[in-house]
Amino acid sequence: MADWVEVGATEDLPPGSxxxxDVDDVQxxxxxxxxxxxAIEDVCTHDYGQLTGGEMEDCRIVCPRHGAKFDVTSGEALTPPAYEPVETFPVQVEDGKVYVADDRWD
Structure with a gap:
């Protein structure tokens, strides 16, 4: 079973943010x-750079380098130059804290 990693307090991650x-060497x-x-893997499937640093539009993240958009709810690549989805991960909220786990190897 994957270990849950604390992301932070819910108050520090308001809507739109x-x-x-790092979870076992995976951003x-x-x-x-x-x-x-x-939660999605913080990597653009077009050029393997980080997605964070890009703007969030509704439930989409825009890659800061080439403008590819990804749906953060499903990991789906929405616009070129990215065509492959990014990995998604389970998230849970407990006692005002947000947790994520990398469950790919369970």
């Missing part, structure tokens, strides 16, 4: 989209 955390971006938290 995001942060990135995971955690987003607050309308009060619901989602």
């Amino acid at each position: 995001y942060t990135s955390v 995971i971006a955690v987003f607050n989209c309308g009060g619901t938290y989602y």
Whole structure:
């Protein structure tokens, strides 16, 4: 079973914001989209650079280098030059704290 990693307090991640955390050497971006938290791998499938640093538009993150957009709720690539989705991860909120886990190897 994957270990849950604390991302931070819910008050530090208000709607429309995001942060990135390292989980076992994988950068995971955690987003607050309308009060619901989602997590995707913090990597653009077009050029493998970080997605964080880009603007969040509704529930989409815009890659800061080439403008590819990804749906943070599903990981789906929405616009070129990215065509492949990014990995998604489970998120849980408990006692006012946000947690994420990399469950790919379970």
